[in-house]
Amino acid sequence: MVIDMRLSKYFIPTLKEVTADVQMPSHKLMLRSGMVRQLAAGVFSWLPMGHTVLKKVMNVLREEIDRIGGQEFLLPALNPIDIWEETNRVEAMGEVMFHIKNRDGLILAPTHEEVITFHARQHVRSYRDMPMIWYQIQTKFRNEPRPKSGVLRGRQFIMKDAYSLDSTWEGLDESYQKHYEAYTRIFDRCGIKFFVVGASSGAMGGKQSQEFMVESDAGEDLCAISDSGYAANIEVATSNIPPVGRIAEELEIEEFATPNAKSIDDLVEQFNIPEERCAKSVVYMVEDAPILVLMRGNDELNENKLESILGTNVFRPATSEELIQFTGADGGSIGPVNLKTKVRVIADNLLKDANGLVSGANKDGYHFKNIDFKRDVNIEEFYDLRTVIEGEPNPIDGEPIRIVKAIELGHIFKLGTRYSAAMGANFLDAEGKENPIIMGSYGIGVERVIACFVEQHFDEYGIKWNKELTPFHAHIVGLNTKKSEEVREACEKLYEGLKEVSLDSLYDDRDDSVGVKFNDADLLGVPVQIIVGSKNLANGLVELKYRETGEKEMVSLEEAIDKVKSYYLV
RNA sequence: CGGGGCGUGGCGCAGUCCGGUUAGCGCGUCUGGUUUGGGACCAGAAGGCCGGAGGUUCGAAUCCUCUCGCCCCGACCA
Secondary structure (H helix, E strand, O other), X not given: OOOXXXXXXXXOOOOOOOOOOOOXXXXXXXXXXXXXXXXXXXXXXXXXXXXXXXXXXXXXXXHHXXXXXXXXXXXXXXXXXXXXXXXXXXXXXXXXXXXXXXXXXXXXXXXXXXXXHHHHHHHOOEHHHOOEEEEEXXXXXXXXXXXXXXXXXXXXXXXXXXXXXXXXXXXXXXXXXXXXXXXXXXXXXXXXXXXXXXXXXXXXOOOEEEEEEEEOOOOOEEEEEOOOOOEEEOOOXXXXXXOOOOOXXXXXXXXXXXXXXXXXXXXXXXXXXXXXXXXEEEEEEEOOEEEEEEEEOOOOXXXXXXXXXXXXXXEEEOOHHHHXXXXXXXXXXXXXXXXXXXXEEEEEHHHOOOOOEEEEOOOOOEEEEEEOOOOOOOOOEEEOOEOOOOOOEOOOOOOEOEEEEEEEEEXXXXXXXXXXXXXXXXXXXXXXXXXXXXXEEEEEEHXXXXXXXXXXXXXXXXXXXXXXXXXXXXXXXXXXXXOOHHHXXXXXXXXXXXXXXXXXXXXXXXXXXXXXXXXXXXXXXXXXXXXXXXXXXXXXXXXXXXXXXXXXXXXXXXXXXXXXXXXXXX
């Protein structure tokens, strides 16, 4: 079946302009080149050319995941809520999960660990059945509070998701490593510059995870990286800064009035207290229980770190009423000493064993000074809770950290037994003992691959596809096709000739002015343009133009086909 | 969820503050003609109950109320 790819018939609605609120270059170009159209907030249709590129990306994904032994599935987006309740993720996903309104017990799946584990439970009985890599390329549904940046964050998007099933932890390490390498090959083939960061597992749970990131101002993730090679998502990034420590003076703890101090900055300003000697209190409610978190000075609490310490993402800042109920004071005057009720207190590592600290007195308008964490409070739990700041030394070699914005393109997780244990997906090991399957989960946002590629490969005229992702191998630009039969014939010859050697070409046979055709060709960004005009044709020549470099050369029709062919062989 | 902005022929916009002929402009579309190596030109034409509902008024794209949609910023720091 051969599709007619004459532009006069093929649906590529290019646009000269897009509405003013489209900001990202890739978003603008994908709209202008007729690849996508928006249907609703966070919901996009893929038009024929965009869909062709999508298929090219999927091709690369399939080849590389097949190469590491993946077996392709197609799992349903519609899921029974039961399996999600088994893993307690209905609550963990919260508002993000779409629930079907007129059919109880069905949801739209935001990811597929549960379904995979369900089938593994059905059929995986023995350690001999593993290792296994199961994957699919399929649509996910996530009720994002705020979709943005075109196709980058949608409520419906296509994901390549893979899952590994292993009987040993070493096996998981191998499966994980295979995916790491496959992902590297995938993004290399797609011509995307990326970096890998250590990441948080978030609602996925699990042991270890890494993200494949693309640096971009439109990114929604912050990463701490250093030129020497440290790279971590800010959600888990750490830095090597010294703890607050102890000062020599051993002064008695003392209450003092701070009627106008609502924040650490106020304390620092009004009482001349060094910022690092302030212990900031933040109170969260975990279910119905309060937890007081102490941070150094104005350090920012990292909620992701808190989440992994608490083992749940179901927590929220306490309300004013709750603060008063549990601590005795409203925000601004809360501290670890003299709490009204028994409250779990955890503190950042930097505050461990520190003294000479100032913190709220749990009495509105009062603080304590000279608090000694060894003497005056009994905090047993110290954790790394802070968010790192640009310029701090990285924990590996001390090089300063840079904070960059990045788009998350892929994410690989060592899930461990979190899902298999919860759902009872067990196997018998060589000793005949029953164990939960050891799992990994690996995802790539397919549309994001395209958006990121375009973001990295465009100029003022349009997109510049690479050999791997280009929707067509050649773009035949027929000039004045209406008037010149010679041009039409030459174009047809090229079109057919390329088809014979299995190269797809887009043939612009429209009755439009040359300017329109040249501009559309540059906008669509096919790597090789074959420009056929009557003047050159009189000498038996056509012009080849390479989109990447702008380089041009005059060749015969036969040479043109050979040149295109060899261009893609390299 | 909080705050801000926008919704007017297919697309991109003006008009709205300060209500008043027939609602404009550019692009696109259709017809005819002239052009043709970088988004051509001339002539003519089609196409809009101004997001929706209600209200104020002699009269509403314009004012008021409600509602739907879309975009942007924010959503621990007590």
